Amino acid sequence: MKIYSLLLIKDEIDIISPILISASYWSDKIIVYDNGSTDGTWEKVIELSKQYPNIIPYIQDSRPFHIGLRSILFNNFKHEMTSKDWWCIRMDGDEFYIDNPKEFLKDIPFKYKQVWKESIEYQLTKEDIKEHIFSGSFKEDEKKINYYEKKSWTEIRFLRHNKKLSWSQNQKLPTPKGLTYSKKILVKHFKFRSINQLKKRFNNRQKAITDGCNSFKHEIGTSWEYYLRNRADLVKDSQDGNYHTIGSVKRHIRKRSLFINIILNWFKYYD
16 A cells, blocks of 8 residues: 655745655655745755655646645556555645544555645634744744634545546645545644734635635735634643544534445446
């Protein structure tokens, strides 16, 4: 069983090293698309690839961002995959896996084709900004980021390869995806990490919206300070490996999709 991870990044210099090193232990290949970084992220990817040969700096360009850009990576590497293999179809540059994907995926019955994540959504708070000085290096700043959302977030992360999978750039994901596994893989998500990172994130996403990207409609703030939260609205990390959320913002498995996929699976459509 192989796992190929598709990573689309831009301006993640503060966190890219620990993300790639962590993923290198469970990914057979991490195929990287840099969407126009100007902060040294791409150069760091190239540097790390010399030490970790399963990191593949595949392409860098600054075309307008959209989720379907990962299809370029998928279509150029799918010939290496078999029905025993998995895609980390949407590896994000700010997620650390609590569950080891190699161990998690290996015993999943063949009829299941999708695995979704459940992420613990860490936040920067107004109190954090007042109490701490953030260096801009995640390795140094992680210990200062101790609060997460009461609700988790869930969406697809792994997709079992099959010969019918097709992905064009105007699609967010390849199709057909098949049955979704009931258990979700646990992830720690650090999308907010320092003042400088928040400013870059805000500016990059505003540009993407201007360029016509529909993925950031929820970004309704007028400045980077929009991202900051109050501790009273969050949960403090107990640092004991237990996460106290009250469920997910999104539904994991929809009944209509489940019924259709069960029928298709019965007729071995995905085999």
